[in-house]
Amino acid sequence: MDFFLLLLTSGIAVGGIYALIALGFVLIYKATSIINFATGEFMMIGAYIFYTCTVLVGMPAIPAFLMVMAGAGLLGLLVEKTILRHMLGQPTISIVMVTIGLSSILMGLAEIIWSSDFKSFPPLFPRAPIVIGNLIIRSNLFWGFVVAMITVAIFALIFKYAKIGVAMRATAGDQMAAFSMGINVRSMFTLAWIFGSMAASIGGLIIGNIGGVQPNLGGVGLKIFPVVILGGLDSIGGAVIGGFIVGIIENLAGGYLDSLVGGGVKNVAPFIVLVLILMFRPYGLFGRKEIERL
């Protein structure tokens, strides 16, 4: 039973982080209908900016974090203005491939600038593991979960109450109507990319803090596809719940099945669940049922 609870808690913690990364994806998809395969690379760039600011420049954590936000925002802005703006209305294949190409460019550039060696952040949180009852959680994971949840909550509040968030939701809901109500739809697209990039890069900071930074850190980004499909591509609440489900499933599957087949179940289990979900509910658990039946 203890083993089960241990797997469950670490699953929830990891799931919270997935939820944040998936949020970065859903923000962009909801507003612009663009599938961002480069979400993982946005995470990686964020983590590298933080590394550069804290270790190479020697800034304290908070200003370095602000630098990451500025850098991530700028990256999102540049990508939207220079590349994705041209791709609006293009077929899915072009959009998918353009973001895949972008992820390749970012990964290569990161390796040229920072080399492929492992980098790690200075210790940010107290190292002592967190003890709840008789469960022990690694401190980096626990604090990562806390940061992820705070970020998700902040984004949720922005969307619920801030004028800018309401405008973004309106754009996502009906572009024409939003446009006629005086919302600048174009700048909402740009803003979606900026927010998406920021959410992803905070995810990158957390992952980097747990496991170190490397150019292929973005590989975690692939996990967001089971998450967002589970939750429904355009649902923020769905992304959060999907994140938890995937985190829990992969930890339980990894914990119980790894010994049977010799490892690696963690990475494949979410995708098996994904296939099953798509068979029965192609629009995800919380997505809009607008998929066309053929």
Next chain:
Amino acid sequence: MRIGDYKESYAADEAVFSTPTSRFWLGVLFAAMAAFPFFAGDYLLYMANITGIAIVAALGLNILTGATGQISLGHAAFIGIGAYTSAILTNRFGLPYLLCLPLAGLAAAFFGILVGAPSMRMKGLYLCITTLAAQVIFEFLFVHWETLTGGIRGLNVPAPEVFGLKIDSEFSFYWITAVVVIIAATVSRNLFRTRMGRAFIAIRDRDISAELMGINLFRYKLYAFAISSFLAGIAGSLWVGHLRSITPEHFPLHESIRYLAMIIVGGLGNILGAIYGAIFMTMIPELLQSVLKYFESMFPQAMAFLFPLQTVVFGLLIVVFLVFEPHGLAEIWCRIKNFFRLWPFKH
């Protein structure tokens, strides 16, 4: 200058290569392909073989993604299935290589149909992510089904034998690659002159109107998946015959993306495009390497940047082609040809 388009018989109307000029250049191409191995060294022959295998696989993906419009992120997995099938049939059952080739294709086609089955209910992005899942799951099986695939260490295969001849050099394998490439190109060219090929294109252009015109969407999508992965399986079997060893690392997601990049850079849905794209994307890393070698005298560490630079150039090519030249190399080639056809006139 070519003017008008006179056809006096049905045979002339149906011909793929309709003018004497194009038939002449086709003859030149075949002659050059036949003469090439006698002049080229082992390195060039190796490149030719690798390129040929890439062309077969790219032609397959072109049918599914380019012509039918179903994005597949799992092409490398199908190549892998073909490769493993071929290796296992050779090692365990001692089947001759020429029999392994089509069997590997059939095995890949079977799994292609399996992966394509969800296309009954979804399309576009959702289907794309299903194929991504297939890629991840098959990769997992390649690594972990050790009794069958040999795990991370992979499998080693003896040199194939064809008609009693041992195919153990780049020179001898070149002939197999060349023949398979010619067959694959001919088949896919002719495919688009049949009902099936035209149905594929109709599905890509507008699935709903295709269905209204009496095309059974589900069945034809499955055909597309089957044919595409059949060619992928053949490419995989060629791969095994050529390299004589396989490991799971040969078929990662990145490889699937590379094939997508080939057909995009070449020109989506265009057979010549798939061929140009496969050649271009196979040559680029080598070109980059020689460019860096040239600069090595000035910057001693230049070679250290080879791999990241390849990654950047790869991404840049995809983005630049999609933004500025969405019809790819085939379109560029067409423009050049038209320029010279009309020269010195503008129109």
